[in-house]
Amino acid sequence: MHRAPQSGGGSGIGQAVAQRLAKEGAAIAVVDLNESAANETVQMLSCDQSGQKHMAFVADISSSENVEKLMSQIQSCFSRPPCISVNSAGITRDEFLLRLTEEAFDTVLKVNLKGTFLITQAVARALVASGTSQGSIINLGSIVGKVGNLGQINYAASKAGVEALTKTAAKELARYGIRCNSVLPGFINTPMTQKVPQKVLDKVAGMIPLGRLGDPSDVADVCAFLASDDSSYITGASIEVTGGLYL
Ligand code: NAD
Incomplete structure (x- = not known):
């Protein structure tokens, strides 16, 4: 396992993905x-004693200038x-929908969709330029991008876009040995969902067949699988990590 940048x-x-990888x-x-x-x-x-060098980078992934510098x-x-x-x-x-501002729509699309595009493109360009024949790009979508959710028009649209972008990148990058997959979490217990009453x-927990909200490590496990050679014949997939919600 080699270098793995974790945006977010x-x-x-x-953070859970970073710990797992x-x-x-x-x-x-x-x-x-x-x-x-x-x-x-x-x-x-750094407490994991693996001896690997881990580093922090500050960047706004929705800015092409920032992403270029970051890479x-x-x-x-x-x-x-x-x-x-x-x-x-x-x-x-x-x-x-009836109250959503144009600014709130644009802001979410800019980070979630354009940011994912910029990072995917930058990583792919760097890998292709290096002549490598292996890479795994994993983008976080959301089950909301598939089924929609009340009050999340902007978020749902951005995540549907992430899934479509990832499938298309998978087709274009397969010839370079670069796999692209998305992971679609349901409700995971993180600072993002801690804002929900x-x-x-x-x-929601009562509606989940497996009976609980997800843990970040549930998603990290799937990302680790997609990063590994165990998934070497999987590209363009969207893996739902929802505990069975919205089946
Ligand atoms: P989180 O809010 O805990 O973490 C998101 C991180 O992204 C934060 O550290 C934040 O600083 C960083 N970030 C935000 N904007 C950024 C930018 N422009 N550039 C760089 N970094 C930026 O969220 P989370 O719950 O861990 O979600 C992670 C991903 O999973 C998100 O894409 C989210 O949409 C998706 N997701 C989460 C859930 C869930 O239930 N938590 C469900 C489905 C999908």
Whole structure:
């Protein structure tokens, strides 16, 4: 296992993925807009005694300038381009359709969809330029991108876009040995969902066939599988990690 940049690695699912991949011996580039969160993740990883070098990088993945700079920083710190990339950075700005502002729509699309595009493109370009014949790009979509959700028009549209973008990238990049897959979580217990009122979370948990909200490690396990050679014949897939919600 080699270099694995984690966008959104400062919190929730991204942090759990970073921990899981580091345990398997990967050197992790923890990328986040939030500097202290990224540093905190690197500190956690550094306790794992694997001897790997993990580093924090501050970047806004929705800015092409930031992503370009980020990729050259990662390549110069780790000497090679990342062969695993997990794009977990994402935001919500929930509001019902009748009240949603154009600004809230654009902001969510810019981070979730354009940000995923920029990171996917930058990693793919670096891998192709390096002549490698192996890579795994994993993008975090959401089950909401498939089934919709009240008050999440912008988020649902962005995540449907992430799934479509990932499938298309999979087709284009297969010839270079680069696999692209998306993971579609349901309700996972992270700072993102901690904003949801407890009453709603309890109701959702009651609707989940497996009887509980997901843990970030449930998603990290699937990302680790998609990063590994165990999934070497899987590309363009969207794997739902929902405990059976919305079957
Ligand atoms: P989180 O809020 O805990 O973490 C998101 C991280 O992304 C934060 O550290 C934040 O600083 C970072 N970030 C936000 N905007 C950024 C930007 N422009 N550039 C760089 N970093 C940025 O969220 P989470 O629950 O861990 O979610 C991770 C991913 O999984 C998101 O894409 C989310 O949409 C998706 N997801 C989460 C759930 C869930 O239930 N938690 C469900 C489905 C999908």
